[in-house]
Structure formats: C-alpha cells, structure tokens
Amino acid sequence: MFARIRYFVDGKGTNRTMVRLRALLRSNEFYLIPLALVIGTLAGAIVTLMAEIAQIAHVVIFGIPIDVRLSANAYINPWAAMTAPALGGLVLGVMEWWRRRLKISSAVDPIEANALRGGILSMRDSVVVSSQTLISNGCGASVGLEAGYTQIGSGIASLFGKFFNLRRNDLRLMVGCGAAAAIAAAFGAPITGAFYACELIVGVYSVGSAAPILAASLAGALTAQWLGGAPYSIEIPKVSAVGVEQYLALIGLALITSGVGIAVMRSSSMFERLFKWLPVWLRPVIGGLIVGSFALVTPQVLAAGHGAMVLDLFHDMTIGLVAIIIALKVTSCLISLASGFRGGLFFASLFVGSLIGKFFSAVLLLISPNFAIDPLVAMLTGMATLGVAIVGGPLTMSFLVLEMTRNVDVTAVVLAGCIVTSICVRFMFGHSFSTWRLHLRGETIRSANDVGWLRNLTVERLMRSDVGKVPSSTTIAATRSEFPLGSRPGVVIVNNADEYVGLVLLPDLFSSDLDTIADDIQIIELARLTEIVLIPEMNVKSAMAVFDEAEAEMLAVVDSTDSRKVVGFLTETTARRRYVEEIDKATRGVLGALS
Numbered sequence: 001m002f003a004r005i006r007y008f009v010d011g012k013g014t015n016r017t018m019v020r021l022r023a024l025l026r027s028n029e030f031y032l033i034p035l036a037l038v039i040g041t042l043a044g045a046i047v048t049l050m051a052e053i054a055q056i057a058h059v060v061i062f063g064i065p066i067d068v069r070l071s072a073n074a075y076i077n078p079w080a081a082m083t084a085p086a087l088g089g090l091v092l093g094v095m096e097w098w099r100r101r102l103k104i105s106s107a108v109d110p111i112e113a114n115a116l117r118g119g120i121l122s123m124r125d126s127v128v129v130s131s132q133t134l135i136s137n138g139c140g141a142s143v144g145l146e147a148g149y150t151q152i153g154s155g156i157a158s159l160f161g162k163f164f165n166l167r168r169n170d171l172r173l174m175v176g177c178g179a180a181a182a183i184a185a186a187f188g189a190p191i192t193g194a195f196y197a198c199e200l201i202v203g204v205y206s207v208g209s210a211a212p213i214l215a216a217s218l219a220g221a222l223t224a225q226w227l228g229g230a231p232y233s234i235e236i237p238k239v240s241a242v243g244v245e246q247y248l249a250l251i252g253l254a255l256i257t258s259g260v261g262i263a264v265m266r267s268s269s270m271f272e273r274l275f276k277w278l279p280v281w282l283r284p285v286i287g288g289l290i291v292g293s294f295a296l297v298t299p300q301v302l303a304a305g306h307g308a309m310v311l312d313l314f315h316d317m318t319i320g321l322v323a324i325i326i327a328l329k330v331t332s333c334l335i336s337l338a339s340g341f342r343g344g345l346f347f348a349s350l351f352v353g354s355l356i357g358k359f360f361s362a363v364l365l366l367i368s369p370n371f372a373i374d375p376l377v378a379m380l381t382g383m384a385t386l387g388v389a390i391v392g393g394p395l396t397m398s399f400l401v402l403e404m405t406r407n408v409d410v411t412a413v414v415l416a417g418c419i420v421t422s423i424c425v426r427f428m429f430g431h432s433f434s435t436w437r438l439h440l441r442g443e444t445i446r447s448a449n450d451v452g453w454l455r456n457l458t459v460e461r462l463m464r465s466d467v468g469k470v471p472s473s474t475t476i477a478a479t480r481s482e483f484p485l486g487s488r489p490g491v492v493i494v495n496n497a498d499e500y501v502g503l504v505l506l507p508d509l510f511s512s513d514l515d516t517i518a519d520d521i522q523i524i525e526l527a528r529l530t531e532i533v534l535i536p537e538m539n540v541k542s543a544m545a546v547f548d549e550a551e552a553e554m555l556a557v558v559d560s561t562d563s564r565k566v567v568g569f570l571t572e573t574t575a576r577r578r579y580v581e582e583i584d585k586a587t588r589g590v591l592g593a594l595s
Contacts, residue, residue: 025170033212036177036216039156039219040177040218040223041219043178047186047224050134050145053134057139061084062080062084063080064076070140070299070303071304072311073299081292081293084288085288085292088135088136088141089283089284090281091135092136093280093340096340097280108122108125109147110150110151110179113158118168119171121175127152129147130151132342133342135342136342139288140292141288141336142301142302142303142304142329143333143344144344144346146304146344147344154176154178155178157175157176157179158171158174176213177212179196180193180201180213181216181217181221184221184224189221189404190214190217190221192403194210194214196393197217239376239377246373249373250378250413250417251416253378253381255421260389261389264333264334284339287339290332290339294328294332297324301325304347305329313376317358322358325355329351345390346391350387354379357382360378360382361375361378380404380410384414384417389425398415398418457540459536460557463534463568464568466488469491469493469494472495473524474522475523476517476518480510486506489506489554490503491506491523493523493524499564503529503556503569504523504528505554509523529550529552532549534546536559540578540579553571553573554571555570556569
C-alpha cells in the first residue's frame with residue numbers, strides 16, 4: 001500500500017493517468033466534447049467578467065448610471081470625454097513602445113493561429129491582448145470587446161490543447177470552440193457562436209467539429225446567462241412579414257453595405273499612414289483626443305455602440321442626424337484602430353449597418369412611398385450585411401438575426417442579403433477586415449483554412465542531400481563509371497567553383513546513341529535546366545509550379561537566390577506524393593475521420 005502511495009506522490013501515477021487521458025482524447029472525437037464543455041464554461045465566465053469590468057469602468061470614468069450603456073447616454077461630461085480616451089491611449093502607447101523596445105513579436109490572433117500555426121496561441125499574449133482591449137473599450141475608444149473575447153477564449157482552448165498534446169486538427173478545433181463560446185456568451189446566441197467558429201476561426205463546416213463546437217457554444221451562452229445574462233443580448237420585438245416586392249430593395253441595401261464595407265477596409269491603411277509620423281507612444285493619445293472630440297457631438301461614437309444601437313432601433317431620427325452618426329462612428333473606429341487602440345469592428349459594424357438600414361429606409365420612403373419598407377427590417381438587414389462585409393460569415397450574421405428576432409421570414413431576406421454581400425465583397429475585394437489587416441502585414445491568407453502545413457512543407461524538408469555532382473569537364477564515360485544506371489535519378493553538373501551549371505538525367509546519360517562517343521564528349525554537353533533551380537525556402541506548392549513550368553522530373557536545390565552552391569535535389573514524384581499525402585490528411589480532418 002505504501003509503495004502505491006509513493007507511486008502517486010512522486011508523480012508517476014499522475015503521469016500515467018495523463019498519458020491515458022491524452023490517448024483517449026486523441027483516439028476519438030467524441031471525447032473532445034467534455035473538453036469543449038470545460039473550455040466553453042471558462043470562456044463564458046471570462047466574457048461576462050470582462051463585460052462587467054468594462055461597464056464599471058464606464059460608470060466610474062464617465063459618471064453614467066450603472067444600468068445605462070455608455071453610448072446610449074444623451075450627455076457625457078466633456079472633460080471625461082476628452083481626457084479618458086487620451087489617458088487610456090497613453091497607457092496603450094507606453095505598452096506598445098515597451099514591446100518594441102524589448103523586440104517582442106506581435107500577438108497572433110485566432111484566425112492567424114489556425115491558418116498558419118496549427119492552432120498554437122500564446123496564453124501570455126492572449127491575456128495581454130484581452131487586457132489592452134478592455135483598456136481601450138473601458139476608456140471609451142470606439143472599439144468593441146469581441147476581439148478580446150475571442151482572443152482569451154481561443155487562448156484558453158489552445159492552452160488546454162497543448163497540455164493534452166492534441167493533434168493539429170484537434171487543436172485547431174479547440175481554438176474554434178473557445179471562440180464559439182466567447183461569441184455565444186457575448187450575444188446570448190449559441191448558434192451564432194457556433195457558426196462564427198466554423199466560418200471564421202476553423203474555416204470549414206466540418207462533420208467532426210460540429211458536436212464539440214456546439215457544446216462549447218452552448219456552455220458559453222448558458223454560463224453567461226447563469227452569471228447574469230449575456231452582456232450583449234438584444235431583444236427585438238416581432239417584426240412584420242417581408243413581402244416579395246421588398247426583397248429587391250433590401251438586396252439593393254446589401255449592395256450598398258458591400259460598398260461601405262470595402263471602403264472602410266480600404267481606408268484603414270490610409271488612416272494608419274496618417275499616424276505613422278508620430279512616436280508610437282503618442283499615437284493613441286492623439287487618437288483618443290480626436291474620438292473624445294467626436295463624443296462632444298454625440299456620445300454614440302464611444303465604445304462599441306451597443307447601447308446606441310438598442311436606442312436607435314426604436315427611436316425616430318432625422319436623415320441628417322443618422323448620416324452624421326454614421327460618418328462620425330466609422331471615422332472614430334478607424335482612428336481608434338489606426339492610432340493603436342486594441343479591439344475589433346464586430347459590433348461597430350453591426351451598429352453602423354443598422355444605421356445605414358435606417359437611413360436607406362428613410363430615403364426610400366422620401367423617393368417613393370409605394371416602395372416603403374419596414375425600418376426595423378431594413379436595420380436588421382443593414383446590420384447583418386455590413387457585418388458580413390467587414391467581419392465575414394454570412395451564416396453567422398443570419399443566425400444572429402434569427403436568434404434576435406425568432407422570425408424566419410425576416411431571417412430569409414437577411415440571409416439573401418448576406419449571400420449577396422459575401423459574393424460582392426469576395427469578388428471585388430477578397431478579404432474580411434481580419435484577413436485584410438494580415439494582408440497589410442504581408443500575409444496572403446484569405447480565411448482560417450489551414451495552410452500552415454503547406455508553408456511548413458518546404459523544399460528543404462523534402463529534398464535529398466546526397467546529391468551526385470560531377471565537374472563540367474568530366475567525360476560521359478567517366479560519369480557513367482561513377483554513377484551506374486539506377487543509382488540515382490540524375491547527376492548535377494558543377495563548375496570549378498562548385499557552382500551549379502546544369503543537370504543530366506541518368507536515362508539520358510546512358511542513351512545508346514552516346515556509346516560510340518562517350519570517351520570524347522564532356523558531360524556539360526548534355527546539361528539541361530541550366531537556369532532553373534529550387535531554393536530550400538520554397539514550399540511544395542511553389543516547387544510543383546516550377547516543375548510544371550520546366551517540364552522537369554528532377555531539379556537541383558541551391559543554397560539561395562544569390563548563390564549557385566548545390567545543397568541537394570528534389571524529384572517531381574517526391575514533391576507530388578508528399579503534397580497529396582498532406583492534402584489527404586487535411587481532408588480527413590475536415591470530414592472528421594481519424595488520422
């Protein structure tokens with residue numbers, strides 16, 4: 001008995017238990033569901049806590065009632081409006097200055113982690129990003145908390161996944177579970193959270209991922225509800241049915257929001273250039289002062305705009321006032337992000353989209369009362385379609401409307417608008433706001449689909465280093481003697497400086513046509529592909545493109561683009577076989593099969 005106690009005390013028993021638990025999680029996706037429930041519960045609790053902290057910060061800093069959202073107030077103290085965003089910006093500016101001084105790499109978000117890193121996220125970075133998002137929103141900057149929610153939810157999921165040593169596909173799935181739970185908890189909408197994860201974080205609708213993501217999403221929503229209600233839940237009254245004649249008008253609204261979304265994303269880089277000439281610590285201070293000055297015109301520009309959206313849904317507003325709020329809110333969001341505040345445009349896009357819908361319905365009523373549409377339906381359509389244009393996820397936004405209204409008729413027209421917007425933005429622009437910001441940093445990803453394996457599958461990993469080399473002055477007969485037929489696919493020819501000058505395939509080297517002249521002809525006369533080579537950093541897809549263009553069976557690998565020193569060789573057969581194997585693994589992950 002004492003031996004058994006010592007066995008568990010010294011950790012051996014615990015280690016064996018962990019090994020068995022890890023093996024169980026890797027053996028069948030069914031066992032990922034309990035882990036998803038734990039992740040969802042933790043994410044829901046943290047989202048609720050963050051929302052409460054932000055609201056308390058608004059109450060303390062701006063002196064607003066505890067039960068009123070910041071952006072829904074009719075009046076904000078001018079001193080608080082000007083100083084709070086500036087001081088919050090100073091904190092963030094100093095943090096960014098310190099990060100650059102210590103040369104700490106930028107934090108990775110869930111989309112980038114799943115697309116390029118197999119779901120690996122730093123928990124430390126996730127805590128920092130979530131804290132910065134909380135500071136940004138708490139001081140009144142025009143950003144939402146959703147980016148912080150998904151960051152911390154995904155960070156927790158990645159931490160669990162790494163602890164249990166999950167496979168690449170399972171780790172990516174857990175990151176999606178964390179994000180799903182965060183969004184579900186924020187809006188009290190579990191289906192929306194699940195589709196958010198599938199469309200934006202995991203990148204595919206997977207058979208195998210459905211159960212864990214839904215479990216995490218439900219756990220997050222129920223946890224937030226148990227702790228006091230979803231922070232961003234919105235109750236919409238029953239809306240009128242949408243007639244067929246209104247569909248065309250709302251599709252027109254979808255096209256308008258597509259253009260607005262593209263303009264917003266294009267403008268983001270321009271606003272960033274406006275702040276680049278300032279010291280990094282000063283940028284958010286100036287941005288905060290500008291946002292604060294806008295708040296003197298209307299407090300609706302502050303924070304994400306949740307209170308303002310609920311307020312504007314049911315109040316009559318003049319066309320001019322709606323246009324002013326749209327312009328100020330969009331500008332405030334772009335300035336906040338460009339100057340260095342942390343956050344996203346998830347809820348801001350919903351708020352601005354609803355105002356665009358309200359503006360559209362009012363203008364349509366002035367032009368032709370016969371084509372008038374329900375302002376509430378127009379606002380819901382504008383909200384969802386601008387969300388699709390900027391954030392992405394047509395089904396995510398459609399189900400958000402469904403869970404808000406419980407109205408299938410309205411959801412149907414919103415879905416139609418979301419599909420039109422998605423196609424339009426994809427065709428004319430090609431990115432959501434998240435992937436566009438990555439594009440500005442030099443990345444080429446357009447979604448969270450896993451392409452990290454493709455980048456990792458480089459020529460350096462695939463090539464053989466036992467390359468056969470002969471000097472260019474060697475005769476064909478001598479080369480035949482050194483490299484018998486069948487010993488390797490080909491021979492690389494080098495000059496006196498050991499630099500690549502061409503290659504010859506062994507079947508060509510042993511051609512019967514050369515038998516009579518093999519002692520007299522130098523190998524350089526048979527050289528092929530003298531200018532076409534591979535470099536170790538190329539990924540397999542780029543390498544296959546070179547093979548196709550050159551119509552080659554084998555290519556030499558040189559040290560770099562500036563060097564001709566041969567370090568190995570790669571055959572087309574090897575490259576294609578490995579590429580197909582990796583594609584097969586990725587496909588099995590999508591279908592939920594065991595790898």
